[in-house]
Amino acid sequence: MILAITSGEPAGVGPELCAALVQRDWPARLVVIGDRQLIAERVHAVAPDVPVLDYAPGAAPTPGSLEVLHVPLAVPAVAGRLDAANGRYVLDVLDRAIAGCKSGEFAGMVTAPVHKGIICEAGVPFSGHTEYLAEATATPLVVMMLVGGGLRVALATTHLPLKDVPAAITRPLLTDTLRILHADLSQRFSLPAPRILVAGLNPHAGEGGHMGTEEIEVITPVLDALRAEGMKLIGPLPADTLFVPHTLQQGDAVLAMYHDQGLPVLKHASFGGGVNVTLGLPIVRTSVDHGTALDLAGTGRADPGSLFAAIELAIAMAGGRP
Numbered sequence: 456m457i458l459a460i461t462s463g464e465p466a467g468v469g470p471e472l473c474a475a476l477v478q479r480d481w482p483a484r485l486v487v488i489g490d491r492q493l494i495a496e497r498v499h500a501v502a503p504d505v506p507v508l509d510y511a512p513g514a515a516p517t518p519g520s521l522e523v524l525h526v527p528l529a530v531p532a533v534a535g536r537l538d539a540a541n542g543r544y545v546l547d548v549l550d551r552a553i554a555g556c557k558s559g560e561f562a563g564m565v566t567a568p569v570h571k572g573i574i575c576e577a578g579v580p581f582s583g584h585t586e587y588l589a590e591a592t593a594t595p596l597v598v599m600m601l602v603g604g605g606l607r608v609a610l611a612t613t614h615l616p617l618k619d620v621p622a623a624i625t626r627p628l629l630t631d632t633l634r635i636l637h638a639d640l641s642q643r644f645s646l647p648a649p650r651i652l653v654a655g656l657n658p659h660a661g662e663g664g665h666m667g668t669e670e671i672e673v674i675t676p677v678l679d680a681l682r683a684e685g686m687k688l689i690g691p692l693p694a695d696t697l698f699v700p701h702t703l704q705q706g707d708a709v710l711a712m713y714h715d716q717g718l719p720v721l722k723h724a725s726f727g728g729g730v731n732v733t734l735g736l737p738i739v740r741t742s743v744d745h746g747t748a749l750d751l752a753g754t755g756r757a758d759p760g761s762l763f764a765a766i767e768l769a770i771a772m773a774g775g776r777p
């Protein structure tokens with residue numbers, strides 16, 4: 456099994472985190488995609504003895520070395536300093552991994568962090584890997600789920616302004632999101648009858664319609680319809696008490712209505728060891744839970760724990776050992 460590791464934003468911690476890959480004996484061949492010289496420089500700054508070699512598909516990998524599939528930078532990259540001139544490079548790296556996943560060259564892809572803002576400043580509207588992968592694979596809807604700290608938290612909406620969230624949560628969106636979450640928990644997470652805790656949108660899940668009506672008009676009807684099909688759905692629950700241990704024990708996963716309803720809890724519980732996984736895709740994609748950490752780039756102090764966890768999950772999802 457070959458996994459593509461996209462090295463992400465060249466000014467961020469992604470390239471140097473690749474040095475840590477040689478610390479473990481993985482049950483998969485890991486191929487780092489990025490600029491050969493950039494990866495070598497960042498890796499050798501923190502691990503001078505690690506050989507950085509060109510990926511040669513036909514040849515057996517050299518144990519203890521890092522294999523790089525070269526995609527050239529547009530301009531030299533400086534750790535900690537974003538440059539819009541390399542925005543297209545970041546997408547070229549992703550495109551190469553996606554092409555390899557589609558063709559069967561790679562069993563899946565694991566992504567190091569990108570900086571959404573600098574890609575937008577490069578002139579390409581970009582809100583995240585999740586949305587980019589959906590478009591690149593012509594998948595009408597995907598679901599972002601983060602896993603860590605004993606939690607699985609999926610999102611009904613991802614990267615959109617908070618003011619646009621209520622209108623985005625429609626009956627069709629919620630229905631399709633729950634179907635994808637249910638199917639992937641069953642098939643890819645070995646949970647044949649997953650119990651899903653569904654958050655409300657408003658404080659106290661709307662307090663009976665006195666603090667918002669989306670629970671009554673949208674969420675409850677969708678849950679009732681899907682329950683009639685046999686899904687085990689609990690909610691809509693007030694988000695502030697959903698995450699107390701007693702309630703969490705009653706479910707296998709949480710569906711939060713928006714990014715910052717679910718992810719702060721998940722990251723509090725697991726930062727540095729969490730994994731972001733895109734559900735509903737025809738390919739396997741997992742990611743680190745953290746961002747580009749420009750403040751740490753080039754210092755060698757970035758923790759590879761989340762990258763390791765993302766690789767483990769990708770291997771498991773692709774059918775290898777965990």
Ligand SMILES: NC(=O)C1=CN([C@@H]2O[C@H](COP(=O)(O)OP(=O)(O)OC[C@H]3O[C@@H](n4cnc5c(N)ncnc54)[C@H](O)[C@@H]3O)[C@@H](O)[C@H]2O)C=CC1
Nearest residue numbers: 567568569570571572742744745746747748750751757758
């Ligand atoms: N998977 C991805 O591509 C993700 C990308 N991002 C992007 O990253 C950029 C920066 O986001 P921020 O909110 O500043 O979050 P961030 O995760 O980059 O940084 C938040 C804090 O966590 C620390 N940190 C991050 N990764 C670490 C690691 N591996 N080890 C130790 N400490 C670590 C940083 O030093 C900083 O103090 C944004 O453009 C955002 O969109 C954010 C999350 C995920």
Ligand SMILES: NCC(=O)COP(=O)(O)O
Nearest residue numbers: 582583584585586731742
């Ligand atoms: N908070 C998660 C995040 O921003 C990563 O998003 P994506 O790039 O995986 O879509």
